[in-house]
Amino acid sequence: MATILVLGAGVMGTALAVPASDNGHRVLLAGTPLDTLPVTRMKAGEIHPKLDATLAETVTILADEELRPEHAETADLIVVGVSSPGVAWAADRLSGLLRSKKPVAFVTKGLDREGERIVTYAETLPPRIANMESFIGIGGPCIARELANRYPTSSIYASRDRAAADFAAGLMRTPYYRLAVGEDVTGVEACAALKNFFAIGVSAMQTRYPEGLRADGQSKNPTAAAFNQAAQEMALLCERIGGNRASAFDRAGIGDLHVTVGGGRNSRLGHGLGLGRTVADVMSGELGGETVEGIDTARMVGSLLRQIDDAATLLPLATAITNAIVEDGVFAFDFGRI
Amino acid sequence: MATILVLGAGVMGTALAVPASDNGHRVLLAGTPLDTLPVTRMKAGEIHPKLDATLAETVTILADEELRPEHAETADLIVVGVSSPGVAWAADRLSGLLRSKKPVAFVTKGLDREGERIVTYAETLPPRIANMESFIGIGGPCIARELANRYPTSSIYASRDRAAADFAAGLMRTPYYRLAVGEDVTGVEACAALKNFFAIGVSAMQTRYPEGLRADGQSKNPTAAAFNQAAQEMALLCERIGGNRASAFDRAGIGDLHVTVGGGRNSRLGHGLGLGRTVADVMSGELGGETVEGIDTARMVGSLLRQIDDAATLLPLATAITNAIVEDGVFAFDFGRI
DSSP states (O other): OOEEEEEOOSHHHHHHHHHHHHTTOEEEEEOOTTOHHHHHHHHTTOOOTTOOOOOOTTEEEEOGGGOOHHHHHHOSEEEEOOOGGGHHHHHHHHHHHOSSOEEEEEOOOOEEEETTEEEEHHHHSGGGSTTEEEEEEEESOOOHHHHHTTOOEEEEEEOSSHHHHHHHHHHHOOSSEEEEEESOHHHHHHHHHHHHHHHHHHHHHHHHSBOTTSTTOBOSHHHHHHHHHHHHHHHHHHHHHTSOGGGGGSIIIIIHHHHHTTSHHHHHHHHHHHTTOOHHHHHHTTTTTOOOHHHHHHHHHHHHHHTSTTHHHHOHHHHHHHHHHHSOOOOOOOGGGO | OOEEEEEOOSHHHHHHHHHHHHTTOEEEEEOOTTOHHHHHHHHTTOOOTTOOOOOOTTEEEEOGGGOOHHHHHHOSEEEEOOOGGGHHHHHHHHHHHOSSOEEEEEOOOOEEEETTEEEEHHHHSGGGSTTEEEEEEEESOOOHHHHHTTOOEEEEEEOSSHHHHHHHHHHHOOSSEEEEEESOHHHHHHHHHHHHHHHHHHHHHHHHSBOTTSTTOBOSHHHHHHHHHHHHHHHHHHHHHTSOGGGGGSIIIIIHHHHHTTSSHHHHHHHHHHTTOOHHHHHHTTTTTOOOHHHHHHHHHHHHHHTSTTHHHHOHHHHHHHHHHHSOOOOOOOGGGO
């Protein structure tokens, strides 16, 4: 039995407590300052307000103010489950918590800057977090609510420290949570972020070309063409960010893109763009108050595209998504460019 | 202006007449002996019974008995649009028709045998068809009805004779029919066939793990995990058949798999298998009288798996699909194997 400290009691952090506790581990699930509601509820023995799954009794819920270095000291593995706007907070919090070397696995998805370069958290977080022994990136198609309800789910745990990735995956793997292990952490992190971004453009095809004869009203050829185009462009950008293009064609890339198209907030933004609406319109309407991670990623991709000669020709889908988001224009993807 | 002879007046052959005629070419659309109904209808100026699109006046409809070597002689390109059970007939018919060298492009999807080896039509058809100057394989996500209605559609034309593929794609490419050109014809042909097969297994996940909180009743993590697993196994089998694994991660592979999962006959068979029914049960029920191309491909894949050491470990999804189809058992895919 090991002890796993999960930082962040949002849906993903909480869902990860399920395989961890199913494996017989002691789990400390610590909320951020924004997790007051789920922490209060779960401490009272109720379910997480956004998950329909109960947690095992071996999961201890901690409010942020209760979490101390002593908790981190007992942990064999730390899992960070905050969303990308919380990653700076999480880095500071971990720096204050860790008094000895610990492996840390991140489900947080996003790109980051290092001077002019666009990089991943695998590059920017290790120097910022004292005593982080190894950085493990988690990618793959995982809707938190399905994982919490033990639907078969596949993911990859990647680290430059392969033994650390093996160790973390070994603690978390269950018959329903299927984990591959890899070393291309930059590629996994890049794809995990890029898939949110590309899902916006692929999902736009589900509303742009309606097909009245189908039950769901959607034509299929344009979406499949855009899905494939997204995969090719993700591979190119992944390589450009320093990852291996093969990661785009595996769990963290096409696998996660598959689950993200058609469901979730990035996809809902895409559905609006497909109908000719602007980002501002959709974000002040049905997505008011929500975090859409693909929007932040679009700003990073925009910087990256400016550094690539002939980006509009090589990366027409990324260019169209970026233009719509960064300039709040209409989404204008011309199939003539593929 | 060129002349394009399309052999086969099924939905795909007829749909291909649309971009061909939109490009200003003269099109001869010749039915097989099984196409009496659509030929009669279209000759009377009506629409194809399975397509909701009208053809241009520059498309000439021919019954099989009207098609003569003189027609083939006027053609700059021949496109074969028959389904896989008709490919032997088409090879014989072409051998009788061609009096001079002509390039021939095939949308027919299937695997074939050469002694003990499992190969593609790119290997078996050229020696059988006198005067076929070059074999061009067509792959990619293309629902015929959507192409016929000019929805954006992407495909690849591949040939060992790159100039022939360029020529054929140049005649057929339109602003809505987006064509890549490649040389890995074996890989494109292998993937075009394998995607029908794998779509059965991926689609099974859409019914096996229902999710009551979603509008479509489907969980998404298992399907995405199986989609990714299918892509990896398709790449391995593609290579084994003699193609390039990169083709599995492009239009003819993941692109076409994306469109095939969730729609069409292979997918409907998968939905039945996901519910624990047998192939015989589904094929004598809602798919009675239909051709499900993935079933024939499963027999070929079964032969191939017997030639691969440790196939059950390397190719667990292909093994599960093959077992269900060849032995008419239940579809038993264990996520513990990925």
